[in-house]
Amino acid sequence: MKPRPLPALYRSIGRPAGRYAAAHLLFAAVLAGAVAVRIMAARGYPSLLWGGDSYGYLDAANKFRPHIGRPSGYSVFLAALGPFEDFRAVVFAQAALGVAAGAMVYALVWRAARRAWPRWIWLPGLLAAPASVPMLYDGNLIQAEHMMLADSLFTFLLVAAVTVVLWGERTPWWAGAVAGLLTSFAALTRLAGLPLLGLIVLAMLLRRPGWRRAVASVAAAVVMFAVPFGAYMNWFSGHWGGFALTKADKVWLYGRTVDFADCAKLNPPPELIVMCPKPASDPRIAPAFRALWTQDSPFTYIPGGIYGDEGNQKAGEFADLAIKKQFGDYVGVIVRDTLRAFESGREPYPTPWTEENTRFPAGEAWSDDQQLLAEKYGAHGRGTVVEPHAAWIRGYHDRWFTPGPALAGLLVVGLAGVLIRLRPRSGFGGAVLLPWSMAAALVVIPAATADFDYRYLPPAVPFACLAAVLALIPGAARTRPAAAAPAVPADEPADDEPDESDESDESGKKVSL
Template sequence: MRDRLFVVLLAGGALLRATALFACWPALEFYGDSYSYLWYAKELRPGQVRPFGYSAFLKLFSWSPSIAVVPVVQHLLGLGIGAALYGLSVHRGLSRRLAAAAAAPVLLDAYQVNIEQMVMAETLFAALLTAAVLALLWRERPSGSMCAGADALLAAATLTRSVALVLPVLAAVYLLARSVGVRRLVAFGAGVTLPLAAYAAWFAAVYGNFALQNADGFFLWGRVAEFADCSRIQVTPRELPLCSPHPPGERPGPNYYDWDANSPRAAFGPFGAETNTVFRRFALKVIVAQPREYTRLVAHDVTHCFEPVRRVGSRDWYLATWQFRAGHPDPRWQIHRSLRDFDGAVTPRRHDAVLGGLLRGYQSVGFTPGPLLAGCVLMGVLAAMAAAGYGLLRIRQDCLLLVGMGLVLLVVPCATAVFDYRYLLPVLVCLPPAGAFAVAQLRLVRARTRPAGRRAGPDLPTRPEPPPGPPPDLVGRAGRTGWRRRVRSSRGTTSSPATPRSGSPAPP
């Protein structure tokens, strides 16, 4: 069985997810976000802080008598994401080992399993992102319907987590590089514009302003409040409460400014368009006046994602929120409140201490290390640059797309909200496949740049070697549509020697 390695990984992922279900029955809920998603699913209206996409997903399962249906479906989505990444890699000609390596982080990362057990939007977001990547990368030249479908999926991902708002731009640049044609680009643009415009119109009908949410300025202010120096900007009387009298070194992090009852935010009342504008205007003034401090803060948090161990500082979100419970939870972790069902009623929960302890022990080592993700970024960039003239143009573009998407998913939360390992999980859809594609590309480059001949011995003449073909990682099955036709390489790509004409002497 050629797929036995992936089958083993899939079975391991299924076992982890089944253990999580029995350890934390019927589900885990993150106080604040989970309650909000359930509330708006019941009310059927958009929220001002979080888009409605995940609430719509929850509404689909509100017929169930138990909230457990949500983690069950999300665990199946997690396994499906791993299978989809494996299938895409094999379809594109990668070896089954490389394909399994691309899917392994999603299948075996314990933090991914934990978030699937929660009533949280990350799993649905990752599934929509995976489907969009498949639509873009499956064919050599995506059809018009696939372009429209890919952008519709990215629009749905944006309405699930607003961090995806930048991804359609990267996808459009990718399609331009692929030379898909005007019709496909128009279909792609319509696929993202129409759903987002329709949602913004619905939002305007409810709250009065044409937008996707009314909290982006609020989160951005929480990001810059820890270093903002009001003596360097012009502060209006309305913005004056947002200035902290404490030195930057003594200030708390965004967690306090965003959610604490004693935060200056409490003086501004509930969320709204006017309040959000005040917060956004103040934050942008600080960023313009203090670009060095802001850049340093964002760079620090982004590099934090690539560290070998999972640790958090006093200004980061609590790591234990996303860890399986081994004992009594700390109230700060926001998972100790009552468990709610689809109607908002309190539902009983059951925690198995033995299974929870086993999962917590596995989670201490069973996660995707930061240096591996950093290596995927570097390999993807290297494969796209060093392979010019030797590798396949299509794979170079694929690597840049996947690396670009992964970095956007890392940088945007660090630049606009707070450092939180929860925001690292959707990156597993992009960076590991980028690393696998990069390895295959670099192997092809090595094969094509191998010396033309070698000396067999001191007394033997040099024997010319046959022109190298694609390495095993880029050889597909005879019936695989993805590699029936050789992808056109960039300028300078070597080609096989010409066949001599009939009747002419063959080369020696």
Template structure:
């Protein structure tokens, strides 16, 4: 039948897609209704219920939860997130098949980490902003690279998606600049301006919403996170801070960066007024006084992404390996966010408490798989090096996803802390860059002219006649298509 012939070149990917869907089904069946990250998950849920931006972080994910709230189901939320995860793999595969000569199995291999990495699946099952952010970024990059020279409307849609990604996690802001660079280098001023306007409309609209709730324009970033990062290297003897900032100087043994926010021994706990302002000024002074220490500390922590095993505690202090657990503690009466407990928040969202229930044997099968079913750190390094090799070889299509992957890998350890949760969004972009680097690019089809064109137009028609689409939908020379 015709549909079988059409699917035949994609058999390898379809097998992997089915395996990825099966693993996600185990997550949905084994951990009901979702996994929660204390207390961030409940802060997002509280913001979705009140439809009010959070003061300490962007609330684009809360808008996502609000949009899905008519379903009255946390399970529906994670199912949508799992579908977005599968959609990212489809983007990687489809783009590689369109823009390169990679065979079906090669493009499927590039998409495999997105489909089969258990930590990707765990992130999809977590009520957190990271999955939505990653899906928006991958969709934007796919749109920008779908054609060698994307039209103005494609650029506008892509920048609109990156604007939405930025109000989900502020890491999207440098990606907006990266996405605009190709149009600027090509001197496509109108296209660049239209794309910038689209992203600015999203950011500006969010800033107005934030102002309406909190009295100032912003996106809810917290200077405390950057301050905690600088506390791992700050030397007040070098910085010579003024008296009002000296109270924030580190004392005693150094802690992991996140511990400086929560630990009772942290200097920030002694500050009662103007905490955000003082933390921001201290961090700025530390970076200006010790720029090399700032860079060395962040880059050193980023290297943890390339270790063979994902250690739960790569440094002293709280960390998480982000795995599917054997058991989950029930909700307690502790306030989670907005003056409400976790049970109260989840009940308001779906009509019943959302405490996680571990259901066997599905959860056990998934835990057995996660012992080996993930992309090891050295393999991620190889994938990133393959993308870099393509950039150096002037495979320019690989440049955008590779630079975006490096931004997402390096920026969090520089401005906040290393966390394995921040490494997962790097993988689909890195795999896409590697595929674009290793696969020979497909030559664009020359356009056919009208019968009134000149001989030059006739030559273009001849060139167009010498290319055909193979059974995978890619454009190849006619003689190669005939052999296939």
């Protein structure tokens, strides 16, 4: 007796779906492992860890007002999770953001590889799964998810913005609007995101969508970037006066310039002499930190202190003078601190205790101020260390992270991918340009505008890895007239079915990208 044929529904849907599910098995295993690591971290450290800026973030969230010295997008995030009255909810949310960012890296690489090799259904996963590993397993990124700091939210928003821009071969206006909105939220979370809008706009202009489409996408991105900024600045004005993001926007650049400023060369006016750097009372402390947060700070002698209008004005005037008259020295400290990011080891910089904030602690440390501020979160407001799970995640963090030389190697590979695509037909860098420029900017911007800090490096890792892997994927699989495509059997998935992402090359043929 002949076996009955498979139902048509299974042949048309079930079998292709099964093949696609099997093609993602490697990533499923990677994802499961990443979730398991985060579960261990949460069991060892069930509450949030505190850093230097945590008090300000939580205070702004509890009072629901903008912080006077830095953008408070992260405080709004904390306030949104406030009804749970449990810091474990924040730990869970930030871990979920990290996993989601890793999944987006995987999806971008898998989609690009699938277009390049449409017949090789297993190959995209073999490239995309390793590309997601740094985002999903880097101990520094996992530790940042446990900190009451803006870094994990900032990283997720930027990865989401890049995903929206690179998802299709063209960026329609609505995608530009979403990318602009996500970048705006990132900039309101950390000021380092502010110049990144330029990279988003450049990427959309270089994707060859036609000038009308490009102008529409860029205009939508700029408008949606500006709307949250306008709303935030209006909110800030209602609390602190002045239509601004902070009252310390010039203070951070001043801190950068004290690393090289020499008042014997600058000859500052009398009102700025107070801003001249003083001899170090503690050589272990970096000049920028010393000038802002210690007894050596000039702001202790200025009415209003570091967040006062007079201090901000004098800081800006001194920074402008120092950069203009010692521009070579300014470039020198940027290069020095950028290269510091690629060293194999870590020194205690900018201070011994701030570098410790980038690690899982071995014990509990709790102050009365922290206790009062976090009392609404009950037992889980206090940072706790639960052994032996905490020891396991500390050991994991010591072994599994992206070292400086590896980050440098990823950037070199990505840069090579950009350079070989520097022609109009490849979009002047293609899909590699945006993630590579994001990674490079996230390394350089802190060194140019504030000071080097190891906690500023992990957000660059997923973009560096994404650029390096995309550099290995050709921009087009092959060129072939649509009519020459072979027939696809009914029981096989239509791998080469043309879609809206196909676009014509200069010869008029269809190119599946």
